[in-house]
Amino acid sequence: MTAGDLTTVTGAETKTVCVTGAGGYIASWLVKLLLEKGYTVKGTVRNPDDRKNDHLRALDGAKERLILCKADLLDYDALRLAIEGCQGVFHTASPVTDDPEEMVEPAVRGTKYVIDAAADVGTVRRIVFTSSIGAVTMDPNRAQDVVVDESCWSDLEYCKKTKNWYCYGKAVAEKAAVEDAKERGIDLVVVNPVLVIGPLLQPTVNASIMHILKYLDGSAKKYTNAVQAYVDVRDVAQAHVRVYEAEEASGRYLCAESVLHREDVVRILAKFFPEYPIPTKCSDEVNPRKQPYKISNKRLRDLGLEFTPVSESLYETVKSLQEKGHLPILSPSNHFSANYMLLD
Numbered sequence: 001m002t003a004g005d006l007t008t009v010t011g012a013e014t015k016t017v018c019v020t021g022a023g024g025y026i027a028s029w030l031v032k033l034l035l036e037k038g039y040t041v042k043g044t045v046r047n048p049d050d051r052k053n054d055h056l057r058a059l060d061g062a063k064e065r066l067i068l069c070k071a072d073l074l075d076y077d078a079l080r081l082a083i084e085g086c087q088g089v090f091h092t093a094s095p096v097t098d099d100p101e102e103m104v105e106p107a108v109r110g111t112k113y114v115i116d117a118a119a120d121v122g123t124v125r126r127i128v129f130t131s132s133i134g135a136v137t138m139d140p141n142r143a144q145d146v147v148v149d150e151s152c153w154s155d156l157e158y159c160k161k162t163k164n165w166y167c168y169g170k171a172v173a174e175k176a177a178v179e180d181a182k183e184r185g186i187d188l189v190v191v192n193p194v195l196v197i198g199p200l201l202q203p204t205v206n207a208s209i210m211h212i213l214k215y216l217d218g219s220a221k222k223y224t225n226a227v228q229a230y231v232d233v234r235d236v237a238q239a240h241v242r243v244y245e246a247e248e249a250s251g252r253y254l255c256a257e258s259v260l261h262r263e264d265v266v267r268i269l270a271k272f273f274p275e276y277p278i279p280t281k282c283s284d285e286v287n288p289r290k291q292p293y294k295i296s297n298k299r300l301r302d303l304g305l306e307f308t309p310v311s312e313s314l315y316e317t318v319k320s321l322q323e324k325g326h327l328p329i330l331s332p333s334n335h336f337s338a339n340y341m342l343l344d
């Protein structure tokens with residue numbers, strides 16, 4: 001389907017939504033889910049002709065109900081064209097980098113343009129904004145025993161001082177989005193995913209999958225003394241649709257399954273896939289082992305979301321990396337498909 005068919009679509013269809021950055025890791029699963037649920041989807045990509053977006057055209061329902069629109073986050077007019085005729089917007093596009101120049105302006109100004117465009121077209125019922133755990137946990141003053149929930153915010157000065165420009169950009173973009181939406185009278189709901197893993201639809205390896213791949217392909221010789229919260233990409237897509245569809249949804253929704261130390265991650269990976277050169281030693285032999293913090297996913301569970309166990313997501317991440325040719329299949333794995341159940 002092309003943008004030229006739009007009049008027909010919007011005339012006949014009441015469930016049209018826009019997904020920005022449609023070809024990305026999370027957005028591809030979101031587009032898939034929305035198409036399965038009968039929505040017409042206008043997906044923005046920077047280059048609709050790039051073969052890296054072919055997986056979107058291959059999705060069930062794409063031929064009939066997916067329109068790819070060319071739009072950069074810094075191009076208000078292109079965003080507005082993409083949002084025209086939509087009742088909902090899922091704003092997932094964002095640079096994912098710690099380069100301050102590449103990160104901050106597209107994240108912040110792009111989000112403002114999306115909100116302005118949604119307000120200007122006048123048909124949008126709700127925007128769902130994909131923020132991040134990076135806007136939540138970067139706070140050196142949070143006590144270890146505090147349960148991280150939607151009231152927590154990253155400390156912008158600390159993000160700057162530690163050059164965490166991704167977290168800084170996401171936190172500033174989220175704060176600005178809330179303000180802009182209020183000013184423009186737009187209903188905005190925020191999803192804050194933690195590190196996202198699970199199978200890939202897109203052909204390329206995104207940053208959060210690289211976090212796992214480096215433990216399998218020999219590039220990480222040791223694991224760090226660090227903890228991280230994880231969630232499955234299919235649950236993140238579900239979370240977006242649930243907060244969009246639930247009339248009563250409002251504010252922020254932390255999207256997290258569990259918090260693991262890196263040692264737990266490599267242990268699970270090695271149990272399933274012992275044939276890979278998975279590190280067995282920590283790079284920090286001096287400091288005590290970092291303790292996982294507690295995080296609440298109650299708000300999404302209250303909307304009916306059931307989270308995939310992290311060991312299952314890790315298993316499926318690796319299978320997907322093998323299937324997509326990012327990891328060689330070294331030898332028949334000594335596992336059976338439900339083995340992950342035994343690890344929890």
Ligand SMILES: NC(=O)c1ccc[n+]([C@@H]2O[C@H](COP(=O)([O-])OP(=O)(O)OC[C@H]3O[C@@H](n4cnc5c(N)ncnc54)[C@H](OP(=O)(O)O)[C@@H]3O)[C@@H](O)[C@H]2O)c1
Nearest residue numbers: 021024025026046072073092093094095132195196206208
């Ligand atoms: N993956 C995670 O662990 C994680 C966790 C928390 C939050 N998030 C958030 O989830 C969203 C999606 O992340 P992802 O992991 O799916 O990353 P991804 O695969 O790298 O996707 C990012 C998308 O943003 C688009 N994009 C980047 N800069 C753009 C620009 N200037 N103009 C237009 N589009 C632009 C990219 O488009 P192109 O294809 O044209 O490059 C790509 O489609 C982001 O907002 C990210 O901050 C991700």
